[in-house]
Structure formats: C-alpha cells, structure tokens
Amino acid sequence: MELINFRVGQKTISLKILDILLTERFEDNLTALPNDNKSFIGVKDYMETPTPIFDLGIILNKQSTQDSNLSLVDLFSGWEQKQHEWFFALENSINQNQPFNHNTDIQQSNFAKWYSSFKTENEDLRAIIERFKIPHARLYSRANKLIELVKKGNPKQALIELNIERNSNFMQLIRLFESAKEQIVLDYKPIIIFTTKDGRTPHIGLLVDKVEDNISYKKEDIKPLDKLTDVGFEIDPQTKNMMRGLIKLEHKHSVLIDPSAIFRPDHLMHQHTEETAEYGLF
Template structure:
C-alpha cells in the first residue's frame, strides 16, 4: 500500500495515495461560513465543487500551526524587547555612574530555560535557537566586567566594554532574534490536501504544514491503536474515529488517517472500524 506522509505541527500523518485527489498551496482565500466547529476554516472550490476545508492541526493538536507560530513569535519578540530594556537600563546606570548598581541577571533566567528547552522539527530554526547560548553567556560575562570596572572607578573601561557589548554579543543576539523570527514566518507554507472517497469527487480538504515523503507499507508495518486507547487515553471520539493505526518510522511514528471518517457520526464510525470498509489491504 502506498502512503504519503504529511507534517502537521510536531506530528506526522499518513494518507493512502488513493484517498488524495490533489494538493495545492493554501492562499488563505477560503469562503467562510457560520459554524461552531473550530477546525472548520472555510470552503474551497475543487473543480467547481464547494469542498469544506478543516485545519488538521486543530483536530490533532488542539491548536493550528499558524497560532502556534504566532505564540512562538510573540515569545521571541517579548524576550528581544526584555533583553534590550535590560541592557539599556544597565547602560544608563553605568554611564550615570550610579552608586547603587546591581546587575540583575535573574530577569533573564527564564529566557535561558526557553532557548535550552525549545523544540522544533524545523532544522534551520533549531540550529538558530541553539546558537543563542554562546552570545548570551558572553553578554552576561561582558556585563559583569563592565560592572566590575564601574565599581573600581575605571569609567573609560566601562565605556569601552559597553561599546564592545553592542558590537559583539548584543549585535549577535539581535541578529539571531531576527533570523529566528524570519524562519518561523517564511517556513510556514501550508497546503490543502483534497481527499476523496470514490476517487473522483472531493470529500474534504485538510490543511497540513507540508508534504514529507511517499512510502510503501505492508500490513505488518501498521500497528493497531487498541492497546493504547484501551488504557485510558483521552482521545476525542471524532479524532479516534479517523485514526487507523501507527506506522513505525526512523525515530517516531506516523498516524495513519482515514479521511472518510472525519466528522462521520459515531455510530457509522463504529461500523467502519468493525469492517474492512476502509480497504487498508
């Protein structure tokens, strides 16, 4: 059986190639309709057939990748602003020769935790975030040197160190902040996967982040979800109804999805699960 893998946030999902009519870039040009389903994002014509489109990120992750990206961007901009204010305050106190000068590093400790624990499947963004540590530690060390020089009354040395910080560690951190934000913004190019139940007419469109690869799998490669869902996993019935199994990959698993079961009434999902209607093999 030939499958195509797609990325949805941090998850990988698989669809049978026969369930796919077409993939196209999402240009945010859907027709919106009043509804109470937060994953429904609008209607798109496929060969003049109005087709509902759902955000698979919301279905599987409870949050769209777009919203997740906005949250990360907000965090980065917040830390960039906080770091700038921190240094400006330090610089003002040093240049004004404040007698009660204390370098408050605790204000930035949460940022250390943020970039050390930051996780992403984007290799370029992951590399950028990993580069924060060195200039950040250098910034703190140079700030300590400037404070020490201030306490010893070496005011020319203080001015020299402040200038050095701006040219080196602070400038490098600013470039990393801008690079990370740019990668998050430019890397997000979602696509709509138009699915089908009969090979001709569209069923639903699914918004995913990107196409991964196409692979052939055998029956023994697909592991059932029964043991996982029977031990207390709280999976939404609609989501559970469309999941058909796990496929072992190099480092993780892909979730095999039956798009024909998305938003199907529960009683019909049970019927599908107990038969071979999906035609896996």
C-alpha cells in the first residue's frame, strides 16, 4: 500500500495515494459559510465542485497551526522584551550606582532553561535557538564584571564596556529573536489535500502544514487503536472516526487517516456519506 505522509503541527498523518486527487498551495481564498464545526474553514471550487475544506490542525491538535505559530511568535516576543528589561536595568544600575537586582547566574536563568528544553520539528528554528546560548552566556558573564567595576568606583569604564556589549552580544541576541520569529512565519506554507472517494470527484479538502514523504506499508504494519481506547484514552468522535491506526516510522508514529469518514457540512450534502467501520487497506 502506498501512503503519503503530511505534517500537521507536531503530528505526522498518512493518507493512501488513491484517496488523494491533488495537493495545492493554500492561498487563504476560501468562501466562508455558516457552520458550527470549528474545523470547517470554508469552501473552494475544485473541478467545478464546491468542496468543503477542513483544518486538520484543529481536528487533531484543537488549534490551527497558524494560531499555534502566532502564539509561539508572541512567546518569543515576550522573552525578547524580558532581555531588553534586563539590559536596561543593568544600564540603570550602573548610571545610578545602585545594586543590580536581576539574575546574573546563567544556570538560574529562566530564559536559558526555556531555550535549553525547547523542542521543534523545524530544523532551521532549532539551529537558531541553539545560537542563543553563546551571546546570552557572555552577557551574564560580562554583567558580573561590570558590576564589579562599579563596586570598585569605576562606573565610567563600566558604561564604556556596557556599550560594547550593547553593540555585540546584546544586539546578536536581539537579532536572533527576530530571526526566530521570522522563521516561524516563513516556514508555514500550508497546503490543501483534495481527497476523493471514487478516484474522480472531490470529497473534501484537508489543510495540512506540508508534505513529508512517500512510504510503502503492508497491512500488518498498521497498528490498531484498540489498545489506546481500551485503557480509557479518550478521542473525540470526529477524530476517532477518521483514524484507522498507527504506523511506526523511524523515531515516531504516523496516524493513518480515512478522509471519507470526515462528514460534509449539512448545507453541502448532495449525497449520503457512508462512515464505514473498516478502512479499505487493499
């Protein structure tokens, strides 16, 4: 069986090649229609057929990837603001010859703890995060030396060296924040998968983050979800209906999706949609 893997947030999903008519870049040009289903984001014409489009991010993750990305950008902006506040507080303590009441131990830095534990599938973003460590550690190290200069009665020299830090390690840190936020926004290039039930006409469209790879699997490679549900692992009905099993990849699992099990909005139903218990694997 030939499958194609797609990325949806931190999850990987698989669809049979025979279930796919076409993939195309999402241009945010859907026709909105009233509907109570949060995952239904609009209609797009395909082969002169109004086709409902569903956001798989909302179905699988309870939040669209775009909203998740915006939240992550806001998080980076928050950490960036804290670094500005820390640096300005250091500058003010030198100017006013007052104690610096912020942390200067890199091991106790909440920001350092955060970026050290940060995980992402985005390799470029992960590389940017890794680069935070050196300028951030240098800033903390230099801050202790500047504080010692002030204590020894040399605030002017401390200010001179602080300006050097402003134009080097501090600015490098700020540029990395901007690069990280830009990477998050630019990396998101969602696509619509137009699916089919008969191999000719569109059934629904699914919004996903990106195409990953093609894989070939045998029926015995598909692990059922029974064990998850038997131990009380709750899955909402819409998601459960379309999940047909787990596929073991190299370092993770992919969820096999049956797009025919996702209902069409009532106002678009021109034919009865069958939701079968078994997915035709072969």
